Amino acid sequence: MAVKTQPVTVNLGPQHPSTHGVFRMRVMFDGEEIVDVEPVFGYLHRGSEKLAEERTYTQIVTLTDRMDYVSSMLNNQAYILAVEKLAGIEPSPRGVWLRMIAGELQRIASHLVATGFLLQDLGALGTPLIYSMRERENILDLFEMLCGARITNSYLRPGGVFMDAPGEFWPALDRGLDDIVRSIDDLETYLSGNEIVFSRTKGTAVLPQELLINASITGPMLRASGVDWDLRHRAPYDYYDRISFERKLHTASDNYARYWVRVQEARESVNIIRQCIDQIEPGPVRPSFDDVPRLIRPPSGDAYAAIEGSKGELGFYLVSDGGIAPYRMHVRSSSLINLTLLRDMLIGGQFGDLFVTFGSVDLNMGEVDR
Amino acid sequence: MPEAFLDNSLWRNIYCVLAGDSSTCAARDYSSGFFPAGMEWLAFLVSAAIIIFLIVNAVLGGVIVLIWGERRLFGRFQSRTGPNRWGPFGTLTSVADAVKTMFKEDLVPAEADKILFNLAPVLIAAPALTVFAIIPWGVGTYVADLNIGVLFIMAITSLTTLSVLTAAWSSANRIAILSALRSVALLISYEIPMALALVGVIMLAGSMSLGDIIAAQGIPFIIVQPLAFFVFFIAAMAEMARAPFDLTEAESELAAGYLNDYASMKFGLFFLAEFMAEISTAAIVTTLFLSGWKGFDPIPSHFWFGAKLIFVLFVIIWFRMTLPRLRVDQVLKFAWKGLFELTMINIIVTAVLLAILPNPSTSELWIMAAINWPVAIISIWGVSKLLGTAPYSHPQPDPNAPSYPVGSESIPTDAVLGAEPSNAANQAPQAQQEGGN
Amino acid sequence: MTTPWSGSTLAKAIEAFAPGSVESSAGADVWVKPDSISTVCEGLKSRPEFKFDLLSSLTAVDYIDHFEVVYHLTSLPMNASAVLKAKVGRGRTEASVPSVVPIWRGADYQEREVWDLMGIRFEGHPNHKRIMLWEGYPGHPLRKDYVTYDQSITLSIPDDATEKLGGDE
Numbered sequence: 001m002a003v004k005t006q007p008v009t010v011n012l013g014p015q016h017p018s019t020h021g022v023f024r025m026r027v028m029f030d031g032e033e034i035v036d037v038e039p040v041f042g043y044l045h046r047g048s049e050k051l052a053e054e055r056t057y058t059q060i061v062t063l064t065d066r067m068d069y070v071s072s073m074l075n076n077q078a079y080i081l082a083v084e085k086l087a088g089i090e091p092s093p094r095g096v097w098l099r100m101i102a103g104e105l106q107r108i109a110s111h112l113v114a115t116g117f118l119l120q121d122l123g124a125l126g127t128p129l130i131y132s133m134r135e136r137e138n139i140l141d142l143f144e145m146l147c148g149a150r151i152t153n154s155y156l157r158p159g160g161v162f163m164d165a166p167g168e169f170w171p172a173l174d175r176g177l178d179d180i181v182r183s184i185d186d187l188e189t190y191l192s193g194n195e196i197v198f199s200r201t202k203g204t205a206v207l208p209q210e211l212l213i214n215a216s217i218t219g220p221m222l223r224a225s226g227v228d229w230d231l232r233h234r235a236p237y238d239y240y241d242r243i244s245f246e247r248k249l250h251t252a253s254d255n256y257a258r259y260w261v262r263v264q265e266a267r268e269s270v271n272i273i274r275q276c277i278d279q280i281e282p283g284p285v286r287p288s289f290d291d292v293p294r295l296i297r298p299p300s301g302d303a304y305a306a307i308e309g310s311k312g313e314l315g316f317y318l319v320s321d322g323g324i325a326p327y328r329m330h331v332r333s334s335s336l337i338n339l340t341l342l343r344d345m346l347i348g349g350q351f352g353d354l355f356v357t358f359g360s361v362d363l364n365m366g367e368v369d370r
Numbered sequence: 371m372p373e374a375f376l377d378n379s380l381w382r383n384i385y386c387v388l389a390g391d392s393s394t395c396a397a398r399d400y401s402s403g404f405f406p407a408g409m410e411w412l413a414f415l416v417s418a419a420i421i422i423f424l425i426v427n428a429v430l431g432g433v434i435v436l437i438w439g440e441r442r443l444f445g446r447f448q449s450r451t452g453p454n455r456w457g458p459f460g461t462l463t464s465v466a467d468a469v470k471t472m473f474k475e476d477l478v479p480a481e482a483d484k485i486l487f488n489l490a491p492v493l494i495a496a497p498a499l500t501v502f503a504i505i506p507w508g509v510g511t512y513v514a515d516l517n518i519g520v521l522f523i524m525a526i527t528s529l530t531t532l533s534v535l536t537a538a539w540s541s542a543n544r545i546a547i548l549s550a551l552r553s554v555a556l557l558i559s560y561e562i563p564m565a566l567a568l569v570g571v572i573m574l575a576g577s578m579s580l581g582d583i584i585a586a587q588g589i590p591f592i593i594v595q596p597l598a599f600f601v602f603f604i605a606a607m608a609e610m611a612r613a614p615f616d617l618t619e620a621e622s623e624l625a626a627g628y629l630n631d632y633a634s635m636k637f638g639l640f641f642l643a644e645f646m647a648e649i650s651t652a653a654i655v656t657t658l659f660l661s662g663w664k665g666f667d668p669i670p671s672h673f674w675f676g677a678k679l680i681f682v683l684f685v686i687i688w689f690r691m692t693l694p695r696l697r698v699d700q701v702l703k704f705a706w707k708g709l710f711e712l713t714m715i716n717i718i719v720t721a722v723l724l725a726i727l728p729n730p731s732t733s734e735l736w737i738m739a740a741i742n743w744p745v746a747i748i749s750i751w752g753v754s755k756l757l758g759t760a761p762y763s764h765p766q767p768d769p770n771a772p773s774y775p776v777g778s779e780s781i782p783t784d785a786v787l788g789a790e791p792s793n794a795a796n797q798a799p800q801a802q803q804e805g806g807n
Numbered sequence: 808m809t810t811p812w813s814g815s816t817l818a819k820a821i822e823a824f825a826p827g828s829v830e831s832s833a834g835a836d837v838w839v840k841p842d843s844i845s846t847v848c849e850g851l852k853s854r855p856e857f858k859f860d861l862l863s864s865l866t867a868v869d870y871i872d873h874f875e876v877v878y879h880l881t882s883l884p885m886n887a888s889a890v891l892k893a894k895v896g897r898g899r900t901e902a903s904v905p906s907v908v909p910i911w912r913g914a915d916y917q918e919r920e921v922w923d924l925m926g927i928r929f930e931g932h933p934n935h936k937r938i939m940l941w942e943g944y945p946g947h948p949l950r951k952d953y954v955t956y957d958q959s960i961t962l963s964i965p966d967d968a969t970e971k972l973g974g975d976e
Contacts, residue, residue, distance in 0.1 A: 010544045018622040029548075032698055041916075042939040049924070050948050121622045123695025125613055130448040196614055196694045199759040209774045213883060216862050216913020227774040227883070234777060234886055235809035304864065304879050304890070317877065319868050328949075332864035332879075340915050351548070352697040355622050369939060777886040779858075780810065785820075787811040787835045 021365025095160020110310035160286030219312025389413030486540035493533035549627030588732030
């Protein structure tokens with residue numbers, strides 16, 4: 001006999017330990033089953049796109065840092081590519097290699113954070129989170145050597161990066177890569193075969209490929225369903241056409257597959273960085289100020305450039321009116337768009353899986369709300 | 371004063387110092403007492419109060435040490451230092467925490483049921499303390515040795531859930547109520563395997579009294595009853611709502627569950643009760659399965675008990691640090707489909723063995739252990755196969771999965787930007803007409 | 808490498824299945840009449856010669872005398888990209904364009920964002936509400952005529968701006 005129950009609405013967030021920032025969901029649940037979810041955005045909206053209209057092209061780099069603050073190098077890279085496309089700037093080769101290295105390091109850091117917080121959402125009391133944060137810390141140390149900053153790097157400039165890597169960076173990077181591989185091995189031994197991790201994530205929040213593509217979802221979420229779509233491979237920017245790497249795909253498209261794809265991608269990024277180290281050549285890290293002045297005035301027009309960010313396709317759409325500041329800047333935020341299917345993933349699921357599924361999307365509220 | 375009390379060193383040492391003139395004490399070499407003759411009832415009352423004071427404070431002190439130890443251990447497990455500022459090795463950190471908690475503002479939600487809201491912390495702390503009444507800390511060191519000791523433990527520890535429900539209901543918080551419902555579900559499910567797991571131990575000892583159970587342990591019952599230990603330990607973790615069964619507090623889902631609206635010392639009492647439950651569970655496991663205070667001779671029994679207790683606590687903390695949380699349906703499934711069967715197997719095997727070897731001696735206990743271990747390993751393996759989740763055969767993805775065509779076709783070459791023959795001549799490829807009016 | 812469609816070729820191809828829907832084309836861009844956006848997008852998504860199954864980005868730009876809604880489309884099977892644009896709200900009248908959410912669900916939050924920050928209505932959007940700012944926020948900040956640092960906004964958050972929390976209803 002079924003007991004008659006009444007659905008209950010609960011506000012989760014904006015202050016909640018697992019919303020990865022300030023996200024709010026109005027969740028209606030019946031017993032432990034989720035009946036309805038309404039995401040509420042905007043608690044971290046800072047109007048970055050409006051602010052960009054009053055900054056010069058170089059100053060905007062600092063704004064992009066603060067969008068997805070766990071992968072600021074990649075934000076820099078996407079923005080800089082859009083500026084270079086808009087203004088027709090030919091970047092310096094060494095600068096491009098350096099920003100590729102920085103970007104891939106950032107991707108590893110971001111995937112580690114995603115994995116750590118996913119396990120935190122699964123209820124592990126901090127241990128996996130701190131293990132992955134420890135490795136991220138090493139990467140942030142490398143960033144500190146590169147540009148003096150750890151989180152909000154602002155390392156990239158139109159045409160390259162703002163300073164060359166110091167001599168001690170390269171041996172430190174070598175050691176760091178070995179450490180990263182070892183710690184990913186550790187993390188995998190610890191987690192990938194763990195019965196609880198497995199039983200919690202296998203078969204939860206499964207999304208079919210067509211639906212994912214229809215909802216514009218990109219990045220590890222799409223690759224976890226088996227769609228071989230990686231902009232580094234399909235639309236190579238920078239020097240990714242000179243790099244050979246494996247795209248890691250999983251076909252299950254559930255929470256476990258998303259976790260697994262991230263861990264494998266972090267591993268693959270190490271390979272990419274090793275190839276970058278082999279191919280990097282000496283030279284200036286950015287064009288001289290005669291070629292690329294401090295105040296860039298791109299010709300009138302628009303440009304859209306996208307990179308494979310840590311969360312998916314991260315695109316910047318810039319419109320110039322010939323002035324020193326963009327006429328309009330729009331960010332194609334993968335974090336926001338990847339949330340499109342949140343309701344499909346959650347409704348009908350268990351309340352205990354809510355934040356696991358939410359964490360498996362891997363979003364950053366700084367990028368969702370901008 | 372009954373004789374049984376005077377066999378208890380805790381009672382005898384206090385009572386006879388106060389009322390030594392009585393004949394029973396004189397028989398045990400106590401010359402004279404503090405109170406005159408005829409005041410034995412006062413001596414009894416005072417010694418009861420002193421014993422309560424001692425036990426309560428020892429437990430609270432133990433909680434303070436446990437919190438410090440747990441945090442230090444967390445730190446080591448997570449490759450960091452843990453608390454190390456206040457006192458040597460941070461030992462005073464939990465003292466400072468306790469003082470801070472006491473001085474915090476005591477908030478009561480406007481919509482809360484004030485009476486129940488204030489009652490709940492008391493309701494949870496009292497049974498958590500009461501359990502300690504029957505735990506034998508060493509030879510003759512216990513408050514009471516009940517002949518229904520095991521039953522008493524089962525009854526008293528279940529009261530925790532009542533207070534959790536009271537706390538959640540009175541604070542008028544939906545998340546808290548969800549947490550309390552989970553707590554009730556956990557209790558109902560895990561009480562049964564927990565009680566059934568103890569049946570094997572009770573059958574072997576032939577008594578429910580903890581003293582008799584310790585006496586019956588010629589070898590620790592963890593060796594004789596591995597299956598019972600396995601089930602009891604897991605069920606006890608679930609009863610305490612410790613990771614991986616911390617569904618009631620589920621920090622990442624329910625924030626703090628039923629504790630959401632509690633502040634100050636009311637929260638502190640819940641916190642204390644949680645750690646007291648941890649200590650009492652470890653003490654019960656030590657008593658029932660690790661032969662309690664038994665050890666070899668030059669080392670006193672209290673030390674043996676303490677060492678085993680600390681070891682069990684370490685294992686509990688180790689579990690907590692390592693494992694993620696199970697989902698509520700999985701937790702319940704595990705109790706009913708896994709642990710319940712295991713206890714049944716254990717009871718049947720133990721019953722058969724006892725029919726063959728009634729009143730087993732130590733060597734006969736070893737024979738039982740030799741039979742029980744293979745049974746335990748095979749049945750646990752079987753249950754894990756039945757209830758476990760089959761892993762994916764990664765890294766190879768499923769070759770039969772539908773593959774979405776990517777880059778399999780291409781657009782006509784004359785449609786590519788910059789390659790069109792007709793327009794290329796009169797139009798610059800990137801020229802934008804509309805930008806920047 | 809993702810190949811971009813040339814605007815003029817794409818315009819011709821669109822005209823072939825939806826006559827009279829294209830305004831002009833230049834470079835990689837095709838300007839489509841706002842009324843025919845639904846037809847054009849439906850065709851671009853489902854017709855075998857385009858297969859634009861992924862809506863990369865949807866945004867809008869305020870060009871003072873009109874707004875421009877910009878669609879960046881990607882075709883995974885063809886590994887191709889295209890840019891559609893639609894000029895709406897000429898003379899800063901009520902700007903509106905048909906929603907493409909029935910075609911690409913990925914447009915859901917992006918259209919809500921454009922409505923919130925740029926004030927362009929998307930007819931037929933299933934959940935046409937503001938996304939970043941609260942209901943009742945005065946104006947649309949990304950418009951060029953928006954007054955920044957308007958102190959009256961912070962002083963006059965209306966009572967109905969913040970939804971009531973909780974409630975079983």
